[in-house]
Amino acid sequence: MTIDSRNTSYAVKAAIDAPGSKHFTLARQKTMYGGKRIAAGDTIYLFASENEGGTGLIAMGVVVSASATPRKPGIERQTPRVSVGIRRTALAKRRLGRAELKPFSHWKDGRPETELNFKFYRQATNKIVGLSDEAARFLRKFFR
Numbered sequence: 001m002t003i004d005s006r007n008t009s010y011a012v013k014a015a016i017d018a019p020g021s022k023h024f025t026l027a028r029q030k031t032m033y034g035g036k037r038i039a040a041g042d043t044i045y046l047f048a049s050e051n052e053g054g055t056g057l058i059a060m061g062v063v064v065s066a067s068a069t070p071r072k073p074g075i076e077r078q079t080p081r082v083s084v085g086i087r088r089t090a091l092a093k094r095r096l097g098r099a100e101l102k103p104f105s106h107w108k109d110g111r112p113e114t115e116l117n118f119k120f121y122r123q124a125t126n127k128i129v130g131l132s133d134e135a136a137r138f139l140r141k142f143f144r
Contacts, residue, residue: 007031009136010038010063012084012128013047013120019058024072028069033119035078036080038066044086045139049126056097060143061086082128091141112138 012035014026020087024046031038037050038044042063048054065085069077104113114137131139 008041009043009045009131009133009139010128011036011045011047011116011120011131012042012126013049013079013137014047014126015052016048016054016058019054020091022088024061024088026082026086027083028081029084030127031080032081032127035128036068036082037130038063038082038084038128040065042066043136044084044128045131045136046086046088047120048061050098051124051126054097055099056091056095057139058102058143059092060090060139061088081143092139092142093144094142096139096142110134 012026012029012032014029016024040063044061044063046059046061047056048058050056063084064087067083069081069083101113101117101121104111104117106126107118115132115135
């Protein structure tokens with residue numbers, strides 16, 4: 001699993017009210033695994049959070065805006081948060097969610113499925129994560 005210092009592919013697991021929308025605005029999203037480096041022009045894969053009634057992977061898009069949420073004063077440890085605007089470029093053709101990724105739990109096997117399971121489902125919180133090139137290639141297959 002290789003993640004370079006400047007990812008261009010990210011994934012977000014969030015509450016998504018209108019999965020068929022052409023534009024998404026996700027405010028104050030927690031970031032982990034390099035997610036705080038997201039920027040306009042990056043590719044992003046959208047997962048509708050199953051904890052909030054979603055179905056997993058729903059769309060691919062391009063980030064049209066990204067801005068860091070200012071940290072709260074006086075709090076030493078804070079998870080970086082980012083607000084993003086996304087333009088959808090494709091809808092997923094087949095399902096990929098917690099049930100499909102759950103079997104991939106050997107954390108050091110280097111598989112893209114395992115990377116996604118680790119980053120999204122080992123800890124149930126919604127978040128933006130950076131992706132390895134392998135995971136991005138794997139996710140692109142769900143849009144053909």
